[in-house]
Amino acid sequence: MTDAIIPPRSGVAFLLGEGRELTVTDLEGVQVADLVAYNADDVKEVISNGRTLDYAEKIKLTTGDVLYSNRSNPMLTIVEDRVGTHDFLLTPCSEATFRHFYPDQPVHRGCFGNLAEALEPFGIDPDMLPVAFNIFMNVPVHGDGRITVEPPVSRPGDFIRFRAEMPLVIGLTACSAYASNGGTFKPIGYAIGPHPKA
Amino acid sequence: MTDAIIPPRSGVAFLLGEGRELTVTDLEGVQVADLVAYNADDVKEVISNGRTLDYAEKIKLTTGDVLYSNRSNPMLTIVEDRVGTHDFLLTPCSEATFRHFYPDQPVHRGCFGNLAEALEPFGIDPDMLPVAFNIFMNVPVHGDGRITVEPPVSRPGDFIRFRAEMPLVIGLTACSAYASNGGTFKPIGYAIGPHPKA
Numbered sequence: 001m002t003d004a005i006i007p008p009r010s011g012v013a014f015l016l017g018e019g020r021e022l023t024v025t026d027l028e029g030v031q032v033a034d035l036v037a038y039n040a041d042d043v044k045e046v047i048s049n050g051r052t053l054d055y056a057e058k059i060k061l062t063t064g065d066v067l068y069s070n071r072s073n074p075m076l077t078i079v080e081d082r083v084g085t086h087d088f089l090l091t092p093c094s095e096a097t098f099r100h101f102y103p104d105q106p107v108h109r110g111c112f113g114n115l116a117e118a119l120e121p122f123g124i125d126p127d128m129l130p131v132a133f134n135i136f137m138n139v140p141v142h143g144d145g146r147i148t149v150e151p152p153v154s155r156p157g158d159f160i161r162f163r164a165e166m167p168l169v170i171g172l173t174a175c176s177a178y179a180s181n182g183g184t185f186k187p188i189g190y191a192i193g194p195h196p197k198a
Numbered sequence: 199m200t201d202a203i204i205p206p207r208s209g210v211a212f213l214l215g216e217g218r219e220l221t222v223t224d225l226e227g228v229q230v231a232d233l234v235a236y237n238a239d240d241v242k243e244v245i246s247n248g249r250t251l252d253y254a255e256k257i258k259l260t261t262g263d264v265l266y267s268n269r270s271n272p273m274l275t276i277v278e279d280r281v282g283t284h285d286f287l288l289t290p291c292s293e294a295t296f297r298h299f300y301p302d303q304p305v306h307r308g309c310f311g312n313l314a315e316a317l318e319p320f321g322i323d324p325d326m327l328p329v330a331f332n333i334f335m336n337v338p339v340h341g342d343g344r345i346t347v348e349p350p351v352s353r354p355g356d357f358i359r360f361r362a363e364m365p366l367v368i369g370l371t372a373c374s375a376y377a378s379n380g381g382t383f384k385p386i387g388y389a390i391g392p393h394p395k396a
Contacts, residue, residue: 044323044325045325048329049247049248049287049329050287050329050330051289053287054288054289057344057345057346058343058344059287059339060342060343070289070325071294071325072292072295072298089247089257090251091248091252094270096269096270097252097270100253125242127242127243127268127269131246131247131329132248141257141339144258145256146255146256147251147256148255
């Protein structure tokens with residue numbers, strides 16, 4: 001189900017050609033992967049939660065939904081989703097969020113730091129990191145407007161598959177925050193190309 | 199209650215010194231104002247819905263809540279709020295969103311175009327426009343994850359007041375989208391400094 005593995009609390013960046021498919025797999029279950037995307041031909045065009053939520057008219061995105069850029073262009077279509085619970089409200093965890101939420105734990109650079117390092121060779125500055133599409137992240141919005149970070153509902157082998165609607169630079173992590181992953185850190189698998197046989 | 203008026207379907211940009219207060223008033227009621235903010239000393243630091251919602255642990259922001267930057271620094275504190283219903287999920291309306299949501303209406307450059315023009319003298323590129331804090335915008339999140347754009351609940355003279363926590367470039371509009379404002383376009387008032395006597 002996977003070509004490559006992102007070790008716990010780390011991240012990668014790579015090119016994804018237009019029309020190619022990216023499958024992201026929760027290898028062990030209950031783990032989050034933060035995904036960001038940039039137009040490979042002009043990295044100032046970037047995935048946008050605000051544009052996407054506006055066009056989708058919902059905050060729960062799944063099969064058939066499109067992730068849009070800040071220029072209102074389709075970047076990724078979700079073509080298959082075995083989980084159906086993802087977050088597009090929150091920014092990647094960072095040194096600052098670790099200090100805020102986990103003052104008794106060692107500070108970690110988090111998905112933000114991992115993405116910043118992985119994306120630097122593509123000319124992407126840390127200030128250009130948007131709200132990520134947080135795959136498998138479980139962030140219910142309650143009736144009174146409160147949001148909570150709950151353990152993912154993904155089980156071992158669950159995956160989500162995207163099609164690139166333009167040439168993309170992708171950043172992808174195995175998330176580093178305690179709350180996002182039910183308190184433990186696990187790897188994330190990914191594959192590029194047609195979905196492999198189960 | 200106001201020093202300056204933003205005409206319907208237009209926008210302005212201005213500097214707001216650290217510690218200064220900005221009051222935004224819905225002069226006629228049922229009107230939205232999109233607000234964006236940048237660090238005046240380094241405009242790559244920008245208001246972030248993802249960071250703000252993460253720290254606030256809620257999507258409904260009001261008196262006492264802080265709007266954070268992409269670098270996790272406080273930019274604006276809401277010091278008084280007579281409405282309590284605002285949106286921080288959706289991007290400013292634009293030519294593309296007009297084509298999408300109002301195909302039978304004339305295309306308008308929207309808050310996005312108005313902000314882009316107003317912010318250009320500050321060295322801010324249209325691609326640097328984030329999700330705005332949409333003052334008075336009424337976007338309920340329903341139990342199934344759907345979001346709808348409802349008329350604002352603000353009445354004539356209702357206002358919200360912010361304190362700048364760093365030197366800021368502010369962009370501010372009188373919103374141009376039909377759904378956001380109950381189908382009509384009205385002006386927005388604003389004032390800088392201590393809150394004037396009612």
